[in-house]
Amino acid sequence: MSDDDDIILADLNDEDLVAQMFDDLYDGMKEEIEEGVNILIERGWEPYKVLTEALVGGMTIVGADFRDGILFVPEVLLAANAMKGGMAILKPLLAETGAPTIGKMVIGTVKGDIHDIGKNLVGMMMEGAGFEVIDLGINNAVDGYIEALEKEKADILGMSALLTTTMPYMKVVIDTLVEKGMREDYIVLVGGAPLNEEFGRAIGADAYCRDAAVAVETAKTWMARKHNRASAG
Amino acid sequence: MNGWDHLDLQCLPAIWHNHPERIVPAIEEAVAARRGAYDRIFVVYADCGTGGQLQAACETLGVQMIPGPHCYSFFTGNAAFAEACDTTAFYLTDFLARQFDAFVWRPLGLDRHPQLRDTYFGNYTTLIYLAQTDDPVLTKTAHKIAARMGLAFEHRHTGYGDLAQALATA
Numbered sequence A: 001m002s003d004d005d006d007i008i009l010a011d012l013n014d015e016d017l018v019a020q021m022f023d024d025l026y027d028g029m030k031e032e033i034e035e036g037v038n039i040l041i042e043r044g045w046e047p048y049k050v051l052t053e054a055l056v057g058g059m060t061i062v063g064a065d066f067r068d069g070i071l072f073v074p075e076v077l078l079a080a081n082a083m084k085g086g087m088a089i090l091k092p093l094l095a096e097t098g099a100p101t102i103g104k105m106v107i108g109t110v111k112g113d114i115h116d117i118g119k120n121l122v123g124m125m126m127e128g129a130g131f132e133v134i135d136l137g138i139n140n141a142v143d144g145y146i147e148a149l150e151k152e153k154a155d156i157l158g159m160s161a162l163l164t165t166t167m168p169y170m171k172v173v174i175d176t177l178v179e180k181g182m183r184e185d186y187i188v189l190v191g192g193a194p195l196n197e198e199f200g201r202a203i204g205a206d207a208y209c210r211d212a213a214v215a216v217e218t219a220k221t222w223m224a225r226k227h228n229r230a231s232a233g
Numbered sequence B: 001m002n003g004w005d006h007l008d009l010q011c012l013p014a015i016w017h018n019h020p021e022r023i024v025p026a027i028e029e030a031v032a033a034r035r036g037a038y039d040r041i042f043v044v045y046a047d048c049g050t051g052g053q054l055q056a057a058c059e060t061l062g063v064q065m066i067p068g069p070h071c072y073s074f075f076t077g078n079a080a081f082a083e084a085c086d087t088t089a090f091y092l093t094d095f096l097a098r099q100f101d102a103f104v105w106r107p108l109g110l111d112r113h114p115q116l117r118d119t120y121f122g123n124y125t126t127l128i129y130l131a132q133t134d135d136p137v138l139t140k141t142a143h144k145i146a147a148r149m150g151l152a153f154e155h156r157h158t159g160y161g162d163l164a165q166a167l168a169t170a
Helices: A014-026 A030-042 A047-067 A073-097 A117-128 A142-152 A169-179 A197-203 A212-232 B014-018 B020-037 B053-061 B071-076 B078-084 B094-098 B100-105 B114-121 B136-149 B162-169
Strands: A104-109 A132-135 A156-160 A187-191 B089-092 B126-131 B152-157
Touching (some): A014 A030, A014 A047, A014 A073, A030 A047, A047 A212, A117 A132, A117 A156, A117 B114, A169 A187, B014 B020, B089 B136, B094 B100, B100 B136, B126 B136, B136 B152
Parallel strands (some): A104 A156, A156 A187
């Protein structure tokens, strides 16, 4: 996005540094993002402000360009990896300061399935949008999902599958939530190449998300509904 | 092909496998454009990531298609593949072995960002080359691809599996 070979991040004022971090995120420059985060923290920025104004702000541009077909999966993976570098610095500080999140998501690829590119993209884009994400990794059985949802007091369950043979397992998880009387406690989002909206509806998910950008928008919409319901109640 | 002179073959772009959402509308268009000229039309795409939508479209169009989730499955034989499917395996066919860079490596950006290799393939353990033909050069190519991906290599000769029977009976 920019020719920044000669830029000394520490020499930039806050506004220019944040603008430069947007560029560095876009270009997937992990070390520069880590350096930028450290500089802002040293200048006395609250960790939550660094997260929202520098990282989330930058990833919003990445997400929009991904949605609009300007950026593609490899570039988004690199951007997300850069953000992850910044998040690794911020996470313990955010926990210390009790910073708010806009929602908490437990996410994982279902049992029997090892494919995680889409799931990782969703997780990273959700973090980039300000959600807290608990990533269970691949090959998750129903007990693992339920244990994590309860332990983490999550708002959202995200399940991913790439195989036609493994995607029916999502229904096993949702049916178990229903059996345990927990289904209404969580927003359930599903995704993966062989899925579609019809499948999402048929298994009782709240929404099928065709890509990571849609997942973020859908999660925000459902969280707003959840808050509205809570306020009305 | 097989000495058959009663059929015409209409090839469609294989790269649509990287964009499954393009397959169904293109098949609908191809069938609509040719249906007046033929007694029967047979679609030789499997589901190929369309999430059942190709099957639904073929039923609406009144044409048959080869059953199965993808070519790895119907080349192996759908029943055998379902039984022996290894989720930690990355599969190649003859076609993909020949076109690996154009269909996998470059679309994933690995020519520009080789550091993403393990992000993409880190959960796989083995590359299984499902060979339709007995071609030592292609086998060597597949073996080299496995090495580039950091995976163990396995060669399985499948021939054309269910495809041969499906075409013979279509």
